[in-house]
Amino acid sequence: MQIDRRNLVASGLAAAATLGLPVPAVLGQARPRVVVVGGGAGGATAARYIAKDGQGAIAVTLVEENEAYQSCFHSNLYIGGFRSYDEIVHRYAALAANYGAALTLARARATAIDRERKEVALSTGQRLPYDRLVLSPGIDLKYDSVPGWSKESEEAMPHGWKPGRQTRLIRERLERVPDGGLIVMIAPPNPYRCPPGPYERASMFAHVLKQAGKARAKIVILDAKESFSKQAAFQADWEKRYGGMIEWLGPKVHGGIRSVDSLTNSVETGFETYLDCAFVNVIPAQMAGEIARSAGLAPAGGYCTIDPETMKSVSDPNVFVLGDACIAGDMPKSAFSANSQAKVAAMVMRHELTGSRAFPARYVNTCWSLIDTDDAIKVGGRYEPRDGRIAATETFVSAPGESEELRRQTQAENMSWYAAITADMFS
Amino acid sequence: MRAGDLPCAALALAAVLMVQARAAAADVALGEYLAAECASCHQASGRRQGGIPAIIGLPADQFVALMEAYRRGQRDNQVMRTIAAGLSADEIAALAAYYAGLKPAE
Numbered sequence: 120m121q122i123d124r125r126n127l128v129a130s131g132l133a134a135a136a137t138l139g140l141p142v143p144a145v146l147g148q149a150r151p152r153v154v155v156v157g158g159g160a161g162g163a164t165a166a167r168y169i170a171k172d173g174q175g176a177i178a179v180t181l182v183e184e185n186e187a188y189q190s191c192f193h194s195n196l197y198i199g200g201f202r203s204y205d206e207i208v209h210r211y212a213a214l215a216a217n218y219g220a221a222l223t224l225a226r227a228r229a230t231a232i233d234r235e236r237k238e239v240a241l242s243t244g245q246r247l248p249y250d251r252l253v254l255s256p257g258i259d260l261k262y263d264s265v266p267g268w269s270k271e272s273e274e275a276m277p278h279g280w281k282p283g284r285q286t287r288l289i290r291e292r293l294e295r296v297p298d299g300g301l302i303v304m305i306a307p308p309n310p311y312r313c314p315p316g317p318y319e320r321a322s323m324f325a326h327v328l329k330q331a332g333k334a335r336a337k338i339v340i341l342d343a344k345e346s347f348s349k350q351a352a353f354q355a356d357w358e359k360r361y362g363g364m365i366e367w368l369g370p371k372v373h374g375g376i377r378s379v380d381s382l383t384n385s386v387e388t389g390f391e392t393y394l395d396c397a398f399v400n401v402i403p404a405q406m407a408g409e410i411a412r413s414a415g416l417a418p419a420g421g422y423c424t425i426d427p428e429t430m431k432s433v434s435d436p437n438v439f440v441l442g443d444a445c446i447a448g449d450m451p452k453s454a455f456s457a458n459s460q461a462k463v464a465a466m467v468m469r470h471e472l473t474g475s476r477a478f479p480a481r482y483v484n485t486c487w488s489l490i491d492t493d494d495a496i497k498v499g500g501r502y503e504p505r506d507g508r509i510a511a512t513e514t515f516v517s518a519p520g521e522s523e524e525l526r527r528q529t530q531a532e533n534m535s536w537y538a539a540i541t542a543d544m545f546s
Numbered sequence: 547m548r549a550g551d552l553p554c555a556a557l558a559l560a561a562v563l564m565v566q567a568r569a570a571a572a573d574v575a576l577g578e579y580l581a582a583e584c585a586s587c588h589q590a591s592g593r594r595q596g597g598i599p600a601i602i603g604l605p606a607d608q609f610v611a612l613m614e615a616y617r618r619g620q621r622d623n624q625v626m627r628t629i630a631a632g633l634s635a636d637e638i639a640a641l642a643a644y645y646a647g648l649k650p651a652e
Contacts, residue, residue, distance in 0.1 A: 483583055483586075497625070501632040528597055531596040532598055532625070533597075535596040535597045539589045540587075
C-alpha cells in the first residue's frame with residue numbers, strides 16, 4: 120500500500136494540534152487564512168467564532184465597507200418608536216481589541232473573487248489571499264420587480280429593507296402621515312429577507328399613528344403571496360389593537376401590481392387604484408448580494424445553494440455562504456439563522472484547517488415580531504441536514520388569543536435576544 | 547529506527563494519546579460546540595437583560611433538571627421546549643458540564 124508521507128505528517132501535526140501540543144514551526148508554514156466578506160449576522164459571527172475558538176491558529180480577515188453595523192433586525196422597533204437609532208448601531212472596535220492576534224478588520228468593499236487563485240479583490244486595490252472564504256453579503260434588491268419603481272425612485276418610495284438612510288426615511292415619512300392618510304405597503308414574493316418583517320412594520324405604522332391620535336389613517340398591504348409568516352396571530356391582534364387600520368390583500372384579491380408612480384404617490388392594481396398616498400413603502404423582490412452572484416455561486420437573480428452539512432457552496436469547497444445570500448432550506452432569512460449557520464461553518468473551517476473536532480451540523484432559529492407595546496409573537500424551530508437540504512425537525516409559532524402575559528414575556532425575550540445576539544456578533 | 551519511520555511513530559503515539567485525551571475531554575468539547583447555539587440568546591458573559599435568564603455557572607444537576615423539564619413539557623416556553631427536544635441526554639450532560647465550569651464575566 121502506497122502511503123502518502125505528506126498526508127501522514129500533516130495528520131500527525133493535526134493530531135498534535137488537537138491535543139494542544141506545539142505544532143513544529145520547522146515547516147515554516149504561515150497560519151491558514153480565512154477571509155470573511157460581510158460584517159453582519161453571518162460574517163461577524165463567523166469571524167468572531169473562528170478567532171475566539173481557534174485561539175490564533177487561523178488568521179481571519181473581516182472585510183466590511185461600513186464603519187459601523189446598523190441592524191435591520193429591530194429597525195422596525197426604531198420605526199415604531201420603541202428604540203432609539205443609536206441602539207441599533209454597533210461598532211467593530213471590540214472585535215479588533217478582543218481578538219487582535221487572530222482577527223484583522225479590513226474596511227473596504229470586496230469587489231471581486233478570484234476562486235481559481237483564491238483571492239479577494241478589495242476596493243482599496245488590495246488583494247487578500249485565502250485558504251477558506253466566507254461570503255455573507257446579504258441581499259440585493261430587484262429594482263425591476265415592481266412596475267414603475269426603480270433605484271431612482273427609492274427615495275420617493277422608500278423600501279427600508281437595507282439599514283441606514285432608508286430606515287430613517289421610513290420613519291420620517293411615517294411621522295408626516297396625516298390623520299386619514301393612506302400608507303400603501305407592497306410586500307415581496309418569497310424568498311426574501313425577514314419573512315415577518317413587513318407585517319411587524321405595518322404594526323409599527325399603526326402603533327405610531329394611533330399614539331399620535333391619527334387612528335383614521337390606514338395601511339393597505341398589497342402582497343405578492345397568498346399567506347405570510349405568523350399570519351393568524353398578526354391578523355387577530357391587528358383587529359384587537361388597531362381596529363380596521365391595517366388591511367391585507369393577497370394577489371388573488373388585488374390582481375397584481377400594474378404600476379406605481381413615485382411622482383404622484385399612486386399605486387395601480389388589477390382591482391383598485393390608490394391615489395395620493397401619504398407614502399408608499401415598496402419592499403421589492405430580492406436576490407443574493409452582488410459579490411456572491413459575480414463569483415458564480417448563485418444563478419442570475421437567485422441565491423446560493425449550499426451543502427447543509429457544512430454551509431459550503433456546492434460550487435466551491437473552499438467557499439462558505441451564510442445568511443440571507445444562501446438557500447437554507449426551511450430556515451428563514453433572518454439574523455438568527457445567519458448567526459446559527461456561521462457557527463457550523465466556523466466549526467468546519469477549524470476542523471479542516473487545524474484538525475479540531477468536527478460535530479454534526481445543527482441549526483436553530485427564532486423570529487420575534489412586535490405588534491404593539493408588550494405584545495410580541497414568535498415563530499421558529501430547529502433544523503438539520505436531511506436529503507441534501509436544511510430541513511426543519513420541529514417548529515413552533517405563536518397562536519392567536521394567547522394571554523397578554525405570554526405576549527409581554529415574548530417581547531421581553533425579544534429584547535433579551537437582541538442584546539445577546541449583538542454581543543455574540545461584536546463582543 | 548530510520549529517519550523515514552519518525553513521522554509514522556509520531557502519528558501512532560499521537561493516535562494513542564488522542565484516544566485517551568478524547569475520552570476525558572469529550573463532554574466539555576461537545577458542550578462547547580453545543581453551547582454556541584445557546585449564545586445567541588443566553589449571553590456568554592452571563593449578563594442578563596430582561597426575559598432570558600443567565601445560565602453561566604449553573605450547577606450541572608440543576609441544568610440537567612431544567613432541560614429535562616422542558617423536554618417533558620413540564621416547563622413552558624416554546625423556544626426552550628423545541629431546543630431541549632433536539633438534545634440527547636448525553637448532549638444535555640455535555641452542556642451541563644460546560645456551563646457549570648464557566649464563571650460570569652465581571
